[in-house]
Amino acid sequence: MTNAILFNKMRGSGREVTINLIDSGIEIVSSAGEHIAVWPYQVVDLIKESEIAREGAFVADHDQIHLLQIFDAALWDRVMERTPRARATEQGSSNIAWWRIWRGVPDNLTGIILLGAVVFLIGAAREAYLWLFPS
Numbered sequence: 500m501t502n503a504i505l506f507n508k509m510r511g512s513g514r515e516v517t518i519n520l521i522d523s524g525i526e527i528v529s530s531a532g533e534h535i536a537v538w539p540y541q542v543v544d545l546i547k548e549s550e551i552a553r554e555g556a557f558v559a560d561h562d563q564i565h566l567l568q569i570f571d572a573a574l575w576d577r578v579m580e581r582t583p584r585a586r587a588t589e590q591g592s593s594n595i596a597w598w599r600i601w602r603g604v605p606d607n608l609t610g611i612i613l614l615g616a617v618v619f620l621i622g623a624a625r626e627a628y629l630w631l632f633p634s
Contacts, residue, residue, distance in 0.1 A: 501515035523537055527567070
């Protein structure tokens with residue numbers, strides 16, 4: 500039974516794999532039963548593209564080509580328990596509320612907000628100057 504997808508960034512395709520949690524790391528096995536790799540727990544991190552819990556792709560330092568996507572929630576939790584860097588990424592991204600809000604703002608709106616802040620500050624500086632140095 501497959502429980503994850505191993506995505507190849509070079510080819511732009513993914514294949515179903517089975518994940519086994521062994522003492523030395525995450526064992527990745529093809530759907531045909533062929534051994535693909537073992538990712539040691541200490542080198543596995545998480546790439547988050549959204550702030551939704553249990554969503555993202557696991558990566559290993561030594562493997563720049565593959566992403567591992569796990570869809571089984573129970574397996575996700577067991578992987579997170581054993582991978583300290585991925586756990587820190589997951590916890591860090593969910594603890595910073597203002598960053599989550601700011602990331603949700605579209606780029607054009609961000610520019611408008613910054614422009615408004617600059618205009619406000621220029622106006623405030625002008626008012627302060629006229630108050631300090633009346634004509």
